[in-house]
């Protein structure tokens with residue numbers, strides 16, 4: 001009896017030993033096939049959009065598109081409880097392990113002020129992921145705890161994702177929005193190896209690949225890309241806006257009183273924009289915009305739309321990569337900028353103006369039928385897409401970018417001439433030359449005037 005038991009025990013031990021050896025010898029292969037398996041391919045689609053043929057949508061196949069619009073739109077069915085938030089899984093969803101990413105000439109900071117939709121935001125990081133790119137998140141303090149936890153987790157799991165510790169109360173009137181971006185700037189100037197800084201908001205979707213973005217900024221070559229439009233009378237005239245009162249320059253010792261007495265000419269523009277690294281360094285080290293931002297923060301509405309625009313337009317400040325307000329003065333037209341695409345639409349114009357026929361707070365919300373628009377516009381990002389309205393457009397845009405990045409597909413070649421001929425880009429390149437004359441009329445058709453909806 002006894003010997004029978006010990007023999008069984010011996011066999012059990014032997015089996016365990018053999019199994020252990022087999023498992024260990026296979027481990028590298030198991031890991032390898034896991035990294036490259038279809039499931040970990042970054043083109044992973046959610047189950048709600050898995051059946052979509054984004055290629056047919058890109059080809060503007062109207063009869064096919066009809067199936068996914070109107071009451072058939074596909075919203076995100078958020079499934080956060082089952083979303084694996086281990087670093088291993090987060091990295092697997094974002095880092096393209098099965099592809100080699102070529103080095104970028106220009107690394108970019110994506111500085112995004114966020115408050116909701118973690119899954120959407122993680123997807124955005126995946127779409128622009130590159131070891132040379134950096135993601136800076138600033139969280140609205142009103143956000144849900146679960147959202148905050150997930151964003152902070154993302155920051156802990158990826159070396160190039162930074163989440164600012166501080167949180168501020170940010171609202172739709174724009175209070176604290178600029179300050180949030182400024183906090184990202186302060187943190188980012190300490191990091192090496194990036195050249196452009198993009199200011200973003202929660203629901204902006206990037207529509208260009210990492211290589212295309214790098215190329216666009218290489219063409220801009222130090223020029224900032226910022227919206228400059230007329231100020232709408234939002235400015236509080238009872239406050240003073242001269243450089244001295246604003247304590248704008250950190251070191252005033254080399255500046256005369258006439259200069260310090262000059263008043264900023266305020267212009268308005270989108271919160272989103274792109275600043276060269278030199279401009280960001282200047283914003284943090286040469287000037288201190290805090291008093292300027294605080295004065296705006298006292299206002300009631302749209303208080304975040306006068307910062308980068310005004311600094312870009314007041315050429316006498318000497319912000320690197322600046323433009324001027326001469327064109328705005330002369331033509332009354334806003335200066336073209338390509339960082340953000342958006343369409344405004346009020347009341348009865350909705351049906352005519354928005355591709356999706358859906359508008360929120362006066363801004364068109366993009367739907368699946370707009371993939372061809374995204375593919376052909378020169379803009380870096382698109383505002384806005386809402387996962388609760390239409391998630392199909394978000395996943396198909398991700399596939400479009402994936403195909404360009406990893407499969408080398410060129411559905412629409414980058415319009416290099418567009419960027420090279422923007423008035424701010426030509427100005428930046430030549431304005432210090434002796435016989436330079438500013439021409440405010442671009443020699444191309446503005447994206448704003450292109451056919452939309454398609």
Ligand SMILES: *[C@@H]1O[C@H](CO)[C@@H](O)[C@H](O)[C@H]1NC(C)=O
Pocket residue numbers: 053054055056058396399400403407411
């Ligand atoms: C992406 O590439 C795949 C493979 O070539 C193709 O089937 C799909 O339609 C493409 N999608 C888009 C949006 O270009």
Ligand SMILES: *[C@@H]1O[C@H](CO)[C@@H](O)[C@H](O)[C@H]1NC(C)=O
Pocket residue numbers: 255256257258259
């Ligand atoms: C004051 O400084 C400005 C800018 O540097 C310069 O253009 C101007 O000539 C100076 N004025 C006087 C009175 O020194």
Ligand SMILES: *[C@@H]1O[C@H](CO)[C@@H](O)[C@H](O)[C@H]1NC(C)=O
Pocket residue numbers: 257258261263
């Ligand atoms: C400063 O500029 C204002 C007009 O903007 C002018 O009235 C005032 O006299 C100037 N003060 C000085 C000290 O130059």
Ligand SMILES: *[C@@H]1O[C@H](CO)[C@@H](O)[C@H](O)[C@H]1NC(C)=O
Pocket residue numbers: 265324325326329
């Ligand atoms: C633009 O116009 C404003 C007032 O209309 C004027 O103060 C400013 O100097 C002008 N800017 C340029 C660059 O001519």
Ligand SMILES: *[C@@H]1O[C@H](CO)[C@@H](O)[C@H](O)[C@H]1NC(C)=O
Pocket residue numbers: 331333440441442
């Ligand atoms: C200003 O905009 C109007 C309307 O879009 C256009 O007709 C005009 O040519 C523009 N002027 C310049 C100088 O760009």
